[in-house]
């Protein structure tokens with residue numbers, strides 16, 4: 001009698017270390033087969049943007065190589081994940097299917113259905129917590145509701161037991177040795193070809209678990225002490241740059257949390273304050289997922305429904321594309337939008353400024369900006385991206401008040417006083433080739449505030 005294999009279903013957790021599902025499979029002892037399903041078919045699953053697809057290609061390549069070193073095949077399949085997984089389990093007579101949980105509504109619907117089908121077929125189906133430190137249903141208000149304000153949410157998270165210690169990477173695994181059909185990764189065409197716009201992404205990033213840990217180690221060693229004071233300055237490179245690695249689960253928040261806590265134990269003064277600040281930013285990631293879990297349509301619907309009445313003017317495509325291409329004539333905005341296009345990322349401070357400019361100076365619906373970021377960010381995340389946009393718009397959870405309009409010129413003076421970041425990203429800065437401003441900041445700000453005031457006015 002042969003031992004029935006265990007399937008480990010990889011999703012947003014493309015790593016070997018601190019992978020609870022893989023860990024459980026290793027402990028179970030049956031031969032392991034790893035699978036990744038590119039699901040663009042299940043209802044409600046948001047198709048990946050271009051930059052995210054590029055990252056996924058690199059990340060799956062790295063994961064496949066790491067698994068292969070341990071003798072475990074990574075099977076790639078495309079299709080509706082529920083069908084693919086149950087059919088695969090049946091075809092190899094799997095004894096167990098194990099995975100780490102996801103928290104979006106459409107993803108949960110898929111996972112729940114798979115669990116039911118597998119169990120009905122006599123297959124052990126089990127899920128684990130691997131992507132969030134505090135699962136959204138475990139942190140509730142005294143009244144039993146979800147949190148809509150960050151500070152009490154984070155206080156509640158920290159009031160309980162600390163996040164568990166991360167699991168080490170498996171040193172040895174037993175792979176399933178029978179051949180199983182797998183699609184070639186290149187057949188998914190995740191990388192751009194004609195035109196190949198990914199040169200800047202390649203120069204800026206290395207997807208994969210090894211690169212994620214190198215970044216974390218270097219950040220904790222060299223950069224953390226100045227994080228609290230310099231994290232808002234885009235030219236300083238004072239942040240961790242871990243967001244895409246966290247997004248794809250190449251590193252887990254448990255690993256980041258505990259590595260930071262270890263440094264914290266001996267840190268004093270500014271370095272200690274920096275550690276707390278950094279952990280709080282991880283807390284914002286947790287909060288965004290908490291909010292998404294409790295309000296699944298965060299990317300499309302205003303959390304505060306009074307914002308539904310906001311009188312967006314008809315969309316002017318030329319204005320939207322000037323913003324997308326970084327040709328608005330406002331240097332910090334343009335530098336950010338060009339950084340985004342070139343590298344697939346943008347500094348957090350500049351994300352806030354470019355988003356505020358789109359919404360409150362160009363009077364373009366935040367959903368247009370959210371979609372552009374979704375398509376162009378390597379860390380495009382179903383929770384943090386719409387959360388960030390609604391935060392800036394004022395319609396979101398614990399959001400910036402509507403009357404807070406970032407002035408891109410003042411923000412540039414304050415956070416990029418020597419125009420280093422601007423010059424890094426706008427080659428024609430300071431020459432006649434640089435476009436003139438496309439709007440008047442004062443006028444557009446007044447128009448936005450008037451529109452906001454109208455929706456805030458109580459109806460008679």
Ligand SMILES: Cc1cc2nc3c(=O)[nH]c(=O)nc-3n(C[C@H](O)[C@H](O)[C@H](O)COP(=O)(O)OP(=O)(O)OC[C@H]3O[C@@H](n4cnc5c(N)ncnc54)[C@H](O)[C@@H]3O)c2cc1C
Nearest residue numbers: 239240241242243281282284285348379380381384385388
């Ligand atoms: C309009 C807008 C859109 C955004 N879209 C995304 C997105 O799609 N994906 C994404 O990961 N972040 C998003 N953010 C949050 C933030 O800009 C990035 O997480 C941050 O810039 C990543 O850089 P870092 O890894 O160097 O951050 P660090 O400062 O080193 O922070 C460490 C980690 O904490 C988390 N984090 C930090 N700030 C935030 C925040 N404000 N909200 C949620 N998590 C945070 C990230 O996982 C980050 O890697 C958005 C912010 C705004 C204003």
